[in-house]
Amino acid sequence: xxxxxxxxxxxxxxxxxxxDYRLGGKIPSIRDLxxxxxxxxxxxxxxxxxxxxxxxxxxxDRVGYFASSRVLGxxxxxxxxxxxxxxxxxxxxxxxxxxxxxxxxVPLGSAIPANEYLPNRQIQKSLLRAARRxxxxxxxxxxxxxxxxxxxxxxxxxxxxxxxxxxxIATNGAQEAVMIALAALTNKGxxxxxxxxxYPGILHALQILDLQVVEIPCFPHGPISLxxxxxxxRNFEIKALCVSANCSNPTGYSLSDEDKQxxxxxxxxxxxxxxxxxxxxxxxxxxxxxxxLKALDTDGNVIYCSSFxxxxxxxxxxxxIHPGRYYQSIANQKYFFNLACPAITQIAVAxxxxxxxxxxxxxxxxKVYQRNVNMLRNLVLRHFPEGTHCTVPDGGYVFWVTLxxxxxxxxxxxxxxxxxxxxxxxxxxxVSKSAGRCLRVSGSNPVSTKVKDSIxxxxxxxxxxxxxxxxxxxxx
Amino acid sequence: xxxxxxxxxxxxxxxxxxxDYRLGGKIPSIRDLxxxxxxxxxxxxxxxxxxxxxxxxxxxDRVGYFASSRVLGxxxxxxxxxxxxxxxxxxxxxxxxxxxxxxxxVPLGSAIPANEYLPNRQIQKSLLRAARRxxxxxxxxxxxxxxxxxxxxxxxxxxxxxxxxxxxIATNGAQEAVMIALAALTNKGxxxxxxxxxYPGILHALQILDLQVVEIPCFPHGPISLxxxxxxxRNFEIKALCVSANCSNPTGYSLSDEDKQxxxxxxxxxxxxxxxxxxxxxxxxxxxxxxxLKALDTDGNVIYCSSFxxxxxxxxxxxxIHPGRYYQSIANQKYFFNLACPAITQIAVAxxxxxxxxxxxxxxxxKVYQRNVNMLRNLVLRHFPEGTHCTVPDGGYVFWVTLxxxxxxxxxxxxxxxxxxxxxxxxxxxVSKSAGRCLRVSGSNPVSTKVKDSIxxxxxxxxxxxxxxxxxxxxx
Numbered sequence: 001x002x003x004x005x006x007x008x009x010x011x012x013x014x015x016x017x018x019x020d021y022r023l024g025g026k027i028p029s030i031r032d033l034x035x036x037x038x039x040x041x042x043x044x045x046x047x048x049x050x051x052x053x054x055x056x057x058x059x060x061d062r063v064g065y066f067a068s069s070r071v072l073g074x075x076x077x078x079x080x081x082x083x084x085x086x087x088x089x090x091x092x093x094x095x096x097x098x099x100x101x102x103x104x105x106v107p108l109g110s111a112i113p114a115n116e117y118l119p120n121r122q123i124q125k126s127l128l129r130a131a132r133r134x135x136x137x138x139x140x141x142x143x144x145x146x147x148x149x150x151x152x153x154x155x156x157x158x159x160x161x162x163x164x165x166x167x168x169i170a171t172n173g174a175q176e177a178v179m180i181a182l183a184a185l186t187n188k189g190x191x192x193x194x195x196x197x198x199y200p201g202i203l204h205a206l207q208i209l210d211l212q213v214v215e216i217p218c219f220p221h222g223p224i225s226l227x228x229x230x231x232x233x234r235n236f237e238i239k240a241l242c243v244s245a246n247c248s249n250p251t252g253y254s255l256s257d258e259d260k261q262x263x264x265x266x267x268x269x270x271x272x273x274x275x276x277x278x279x280x281x282x283x284x285x286x287x288x289x290x291x292x293l294k295a296l297d298t299d300g301n302v303i304y305c306s307s308f309x310x311x312x313x314x315x316x317x318x319x320x321i322h323p324g325r326y327y328q329s330i331a332n333q334k335y336f337f338n339l340a341c342p343a344i345t346q347i348a349v350a351x352x353x354x355x356x357x358x359x360x361x362x363x364x365x366x367k368v369y370q371r372n373v374n375m376l377r378n379l380v381l382r383h384f385p386e387g388t389h390c391t392v393p394d395g396g397y398v399f400w401v402t403l404x405x406x407x408x409x410x411x412x413x414x415x416x417x418x419x420x421x422x423x424x425x426x427x428x429x430x431v432s433k434s435a436g437r438c439l440r441v442s443g444s445n446p447v448s449t450k451v452k453d454s455i456x457x458x459x460x461x462x463x464x465x466x467x468x469x470x471x472x473x474x475x476x
Numbered sequence: 477x478x479x480x481x482x483x484x485x486x487x488x489x490x491x492x493x494x495x496d497y498r499l500g501g502k503i504p505s506i507r508d509l510x511x512x513x514x515x516x517x518x519x520x521x522x523x524x525x526x527x528x529x530x531x532x533x534x535x536x537d538r539v540g541y542f543a544s545s546r547v548l549g550x551x552x553x554x555x556x557x558x559x560x561x562x563x564x565x566x567x568x569x570x571x572x573x574x575x576x577x578x579x580x581x582v583p584l585g586s587a588i589p590a591n592e593y594l595p596n597r598q599i600q601k602s603l604l605r606a607a608r609r610x611x612x613x614x615x616x617x618x619x620x621x622x623x624x625x626x627x628x629x630x631x632x633x634x635x636x637x638x639x640x641x642x643x644x645i646a647t648n649g650a651q652e653a654v655m656i657a658l659a660a661l662t663n664k665g666x667x668x669x670x671x672x673x674x675y676p677g678i679l680h681a682l683q684i685l686d687l688q689v690v691e692i693p694c695f696p697h698g699p700i701s702l703x704x705x706x707x708x709x710r711n712f713e714i715k716a717l718c719v720s721a722n723c724s725n726p727t728g729y730s731l732s733d734e735d736k737q738x739x740x741x742x743x744x745x746x747x748x749x750x751x752x753x754x755x756x757x758x759x760x761x762x763x764x765x766x767x768x769l770k771a772l773d774t775d776g777n778v779i780y781c782s783s784f785x786x787x788x789x790x791x792x793x794x795x796x797i798h799p800g801r802y803y804q805s806i807a808n809q810k811y812f813f814n815l816a817c818p819a820i821t822q823i824a825v826a827x828x829x830x831x832x833x834x835x836x837x838x839x840x841x842x843k844v845y846q847r848n849v850n851m852l853r854n855l856v857l858r859h860f861p862e863g864t865h866c867t868v869p870d871g872g873y874v875f876w877v878t879l880x881x882x883x884x885x886x887x888x889x890x891x892x893x894x895x896x897x898x899x900x901x902x903x904x905x906x907v908s909k910s911a912g913r914c915l916r917v918s919g920s921n922p923v924s925t926k927v928k929d930s931i932x933x934x935x936x937x938x939x940x941x942x943x944x945x946x947x948x949x950x951x952x
Contacts, residue, residue: 115614124610127820131603134596138789140588172648176814183684188664204812208659313614315819336680337813338652343791344603345818 008037009047013056015405016067026064027057028387028404035467036405064386083232085191085212086431088203105417106454107445109424111249111310111398114445117368118313119361123352130347137344142335144170144320148346151353152320159281160295161304161322169321169334170341173314174279175201177305177321178242180333181275182209184326186239193232193241195224197400197429197438199249199277202242214238215432222255223248226262233270240273246290247280250429250440251400252373252393254290261296273326274302279310280396282362285370290394300325308349310396311362316345369397372443379452380441383459385466390441397443400429406437407465415461421454484513485523489532491881492543502540503533504863504880511943512881540862559708561667561688562907564679581893582930583921585900587725587786587874590921593844594789595837599828606823613820618811620646620796624822627829628796635757636771637780637798645797645810646817649790650755651677653781653797654718656809657751658685660802662715669708669717671700673876673905673914675725675753678718690714691908698731699724702738709746716749722766723756726905726916727876728849728869730766737772749802750778755786756872758838761846766871776801784825786872787838792821845873848919855928856917859935861942866917873919882913883941891937897930 016027028036033044048065051057058068107114130137136145143149149165156163171177178201186192188210194202196215206213214236216228223244232238245263246254255263267274276293284290294304303326307319318341323330352358377390380401387404409425416423426438439458445451492503504512509520524541527533534544583590606613612621619625625641632639647653654677662668664686670678672691682689690712692704699720708714721739722730731739743750752769760766770780779802783795794817799806828834853866856877863880885901892899902914915934921927 112616115611118614120610120614123614124607127607127610127613128604131600131607134600134603135591137603137791138591138594138596138599139791141791172814172817175812179813187686201812201815208809208812210663315613315615315617315816317814317816317818333684336651336677336684337655338648338793339677340791340793341648342793342818342821344820 004039005043005046005050008033008039008043009050011037012047013051013054016051016056026066026387028385029064032386032404032466036469083193083214083216083228085214085236088207088211088213088431105420105422106450107422107442108451108454108458109422109440109442111424111440111442111444112314113310113397116446117365117444119352119357122355122357122361123313123316123348126348126351126355127344129351130344133347136347139343140340141170141343141346142340143331144168144341145343145346145350147350147354148318149320151350155353156294156304156322159289160291163322167322167327169323169327169331170346171305171307171319171321171334172317172338172341173309173319174277174305174307175205175319176334176337177307177319178202178275178277179205179209180330180337181273181303181305181321181323181326182206182211182240182242183337184323184329184333185273185275186211190239191236193229193238193272195243195248196432197250197426197435197440198242199244200424200428202277203429203431213431215430217432218248218251218253221253222259223251223253224255224263226259226266229263230266233266233272238270238272240275241267242275242277243293244277244280245293246278247284247393247395249280249396250398250424251391252280252396252398253391254284254394257291257296260291260293264293264296264302268299268301276302276304278304278306281306282311283366283369283397284395285366285373286394294322294324297324303330311365312349312352312358316349317341318345318349366395369443372445372447373397373399375447376441376443376451376455379447379455380459383456385459385463398440399443401439401441403437403439403462403466405466405469407462407469409436409439412458412461412465416454416458419457421457423454423458480515481519481522481526484509484515484519485526487513488523489527489530492527492532502542502863504861505540508862508880508942512945559690559692559704561690561712564683564687564689564907581896581898582926583898583918584927584930584934585898585916585918587900587916587918587920588790589786589873592922593841593920595828595833598831598833598837599789599792599824602824602827602831603820605827606820609823612823615819616816617646617819617822618816619807620644620817621819621822621826623826623830624794624796627826631829632770632780632798635765636767639798643798643803645799645803645807646822647781647783647795647797647810648793648814648817649785649795650753650781650783651681651795652810652813653783653795654678654751654753655681655685656806656813657749657779657781657797657799657802658682658687658716658718659813660799660805660809661749661751662687666715667712669705669714669748671719671724672908673726673902673911673916674718675720676900676904678753679905679907689907691906693908694724694727694729697729698735699727699729700731700739702735702742705739706742709742709748714746714748716751717743718751718753719769720753720756721769722754723760723869723871725756725872726874726900727867728756728872728874729867730760730870733767733772736767736769740769740772740778744775744777752778752780754780754782757782758787759842759845759873760871761842761849762870770798770800773800779806787841788825788828788834792825793817794821794825842871845919848921848923849873849875851923852917852919852927852931855923855931856935859932861935861939874916875919877915877917879913879915879938879942881942881945883938883945885912885915888934888937888941892930892934895933897933899930899934 057065149168153163153165191212193214294302304322389402391400413425424440426435533541625644629639629641667688669690770778780798865878867876900916902911
């Protein structure tokens with residue numbers, strides 16, 4: 001038995017060190033571990049004692065085993081996780097996302113706000129008013145309609161970025177903003193740093209621009225690890241960093257203002273441009289609007305991208321970019337790509353913002369989304385396997401779930417879709433293998449009975465997949 | 477004198493052979509040639525007689541000298557004009573175009589239809605109806621709203637391209653359509669063939685995608701020379717051809733159906749994808765809607781791009797693409813670039829098309845634009861230097877003007893802009909030097925007294941520049 005328990009201990013050590021257990025969270029129960037590795041309860045118990053003696057895990061009375069505080073503290077300095085530039089292979093989940101609006105699936109993974117959460121009546125009024133202004137709606141407006149650019153500049157000023165309309169360019173959503181920023185800053189084959197996990201649209205943008213990616217993990221807690229970022233900027237020639245410093249998708253984490261300043265300094269030192277995606281910044285769960293990186297930026301190196309797709313309406317495609325010192329090249333990209341954005345949506349959004357009900361709407365939505373996230377987190381922690389880890393978002397409506405074990409996530413994804421349940425598997429958010437054990441859950445829709453049932457459904461599929469794998473292990 | 481008249485004859489020969497004189501049009505008068513080359517009337521007369529004896533030019537009674545029919549016939553087989561792949565340098569006119577809508581210049585060069593030529597009242601009604609459908613306007617619709625895709629498919633079927641809504645993807649104007657097609661088909665450094673002169677947006681797209689361009693000239697009469705196209709496809713690895721087969725911008729020329737079929741065959745033989753831009757196809761001046769290439773395409777190799785920016789409104793940004801067999805990769809490009817187009821504009825355009833007034837509007841506009849073009853052509857031929865050549869458009873509202881001599885077009889352009897007159901200098905439409913002697917004139921706005929005066933103003937500046945150059949030549 002000597003060899004066996006040591007070998008199992010090695011496996012459990014790897015599980016703890018390579019995973020989000022390092023963020024905390026109970027590791028699987030003795031019984032589950034025994035099933036997984038196809039060994040006896042006695043062997044597992046011996047293995048856990050060995051790991052405890054090595055300081056890898058620690059027992060907590062009547063609860064179970066956790067990664068030790070030594071391991072937690074060592075995470076960022078661990079060289080096991082040094083990032084390397086990677087080419088982006090084809091992502092098999094792209095099609096499902098693209099055709100999502102044609103399905104009537106339970107939108108557990110969708111980051112699109114439910115229509116009932118949008119300011120329907122007010123925006124209809126603004127659209128009607130805009131529709132009457134034909135002399136404006138029928139014309140080209142590059143870089144945007146004056147009223148829209150000016151309304152955006154006022155909002156930017158309110159969140160600490162003193163701006164004028166002439167600093168802003170209207171875009172079709174934040175995705176186009178990020179895309180034209182990347183296109184302006186990079187050439188084919190260049191390397192761009194992103195957080196891991198990251199919003200899938202960033203991976204798509206890098207993929208079609210033929211760029212290399214360096215993924216910077218987001219542990220211990222935050223949208224991005226600053227130690228690893230610094231390591232990466234020193235070791236690779238990185239053209240730009242794409243990051244959401246506030247309520248980032250999919251973790252929901254924000255950086256502290258101090259960390260934001262450090263991030264800016266790290267990038268400045270290595271001449272890395274920062275592309276900030278702040279689409280969730282307005283839906284913070286705390287007391288105050290978190291500061292955008294752009295507000296701490298003194299030399300125009302932060303390119304701020306945002307939209308109203310999460311707060312007013314995705315269908316208006318009302319986004320914008322504040323390109324800082326990259327204004328000219330980014331303006332050219334926008335103009336050459338599709339000349340200008342439609343006028344009526346800009347006029348309507350400016351009208352809506354001028355009505356002054358946006359902040360009231362935001363206050364309401366923050367509470368709703370926070371409540372949804374709490375409910376869903378509790379459901380996941382209750383039904384998913386022991387040792388499942390959920391992030392605690394600082395804002396937005398999505399959170400990131402890490403399972404204690406690898407499962408066949410693609411199979412579960414396909415099966416769930418056939419049952420009209422849509423969730424977002426981890427491989428959409430990162431090229432790193434460890435994301436295969438993760439998923440994003442979204443509270444962008446009401447937590448209906450259907451949604452609750454689908455969490456249980458997923459929990460069952462995960463349990464099944466996990467036992468099927470354990471069985472396979474035993475059989476071999 | 478012997479040597480002198482022979483040397484001058486060589487210069488005049490070069491002028492005729494290297495220029496649009498080969499398309500016909502009177503060459504400059506004896507007096508003007510004498511001024512240009514700083515020689516006597518006698519020398520010019522001797523030079524012209526020599527060229528006449530060589531069959532380069534021919535005299536027409538009481539009118540003057542023209543390129544001989546032999547030269548006209550020889551144009552396409554001339555190997556002097558073999559195209560070569562070129563990298564696109566920065567185009568200095570980009571900014572002026574981009575900021576055009578902020579000027580209040582006489583829009584002699586603008587290809588944007590005047591607001592008064594748009595179906596203002598009807599589109600306002602459609603926008604108002606669309607604005608009331610909040611449950612649709614606030615949502616994402618990829619690849620487009622069902623009603624829009626289906627309305628486009630019906631129109632495509634009407635012009636000979638049997639289509640279903642599922643063949644179509646909504647885009648922000650035709651520029652985005654061309655751009656995503658190019659992005660899907662090419663990699664950095666690849667070579668793309670375009671007509672010369674071409675719509676500037678194509679040059680911009682190639683520039684930001686870092687592509688090489690092969691320019692295919694448009695003489696003798698048509699949007700593109702098929703002989704040169706065939707030569708280019710045989711000699712270079714060309715990934716795609718961007719072409720407007722109907723009422724092409726800036727020449728206004730269309731290919732015959734026979735030539736369209738030849739073009740398709742040439743491209744098929746060398747596996748060159750065809751990106752067809754048909755934005756002016758609906759504004760033909762003849763009796764019947766000219767056939768799009770796509771209608772003659774039997775194997776899905778033609779990617780059809782168009783929009784309503786020339787006919788309904790530029791500000792709606794309502795375009796589309798029928799990607800044929802490239803559907804999947806082009807759909808991914810669109811989705812990754814900016815997810816979807818706004819819903820309200822699509823809903824409004826579908827509503828407008830369903831009202832059935834679009835064709836009535838088109839019939840009216842075709843007459844208006846044809847009348848404007850005729851008036852402007854007559855004004856240019858009357859006021860511009862002798863030997864100026866204007867294309868005779870088959871449709872649209874722009875035509876292409878070639879001066880008999882080189883002038884400092886950039887200086888004239890800047891001077892005119894200071895006088896609030898905007899015209900489109902030839903260098904916007906081509907990287908070839910000969911375009912420097914050309915300009916595009918547009919009848920997209922009413923031919924007001926201001927417009928008429930600005931033609932005279934330009935004629936005067938051109939005359940001045942021409943004499944200044946002649947003077948410089950004499951001085952040296």
